[in-house]
Amino acid sequence: MSDDFTESVNMTAGELERWLASDESKSVGQSDGGGESVGHESGRRIVELLRKKKAELTEADHAHMRKVVGYVHRHLAQRPDGDVKDTKWRYSLMNWGHDPLKS
Numbered sequence: 694m695s696d697d698f699t700e701s702v703n704m705t706a707g708e709l710e711r712w713l714a715s716d717e718s719k720s721v722g723q724s725d726g727g728g729e730s731v732g733h734e735s736g737r738r739i740v741e742l743l744r745k746k747k748a749e750l751t752e753a754d755h756a757h758m759r760k761v762v763g764y765v766h767r768h769l770a771q772r773p774d775g776d777v778k779d780t781k782w783r784y785s786l787m788n789w790g791h792d793p794l795k796s
Contacts, residue, residue, distance in 0.1 A: 695759075697759075698758040701791055702739060704792055713737060718736070721784040735764075739761060768782070
């Protein structure tokens with residue numbers, strides 16, 4: 694795992710899996726064709742990545758990890774003012790494995 698990915702994804706596979714099962718998780722994001730959102734699909738892929746051994750990671754896995762890092766960094770720069778606990782901004786980030794309220 695790259696250090697950037699490890700820093701960007703601060704949720705465990707179990708935490709992310711539980712989050713992805715929630716209504717809040719499914720309530721955010723853009724989908725191409727009315728199905729699962731891009732972020733939700735990415736979250737499922739992140740769970741798989743977190744459960745893989747480093748030696749098992751493919752080039753496609755590394756490409757997705759770079760995509761996740763880019764998304765998290767861009768999204769964090771757009772943090773809204775005030776309490777973000779129950780915001781679409783936070784929910785969207787959490788679909789990508791990052792909870793901005795987690796220290």
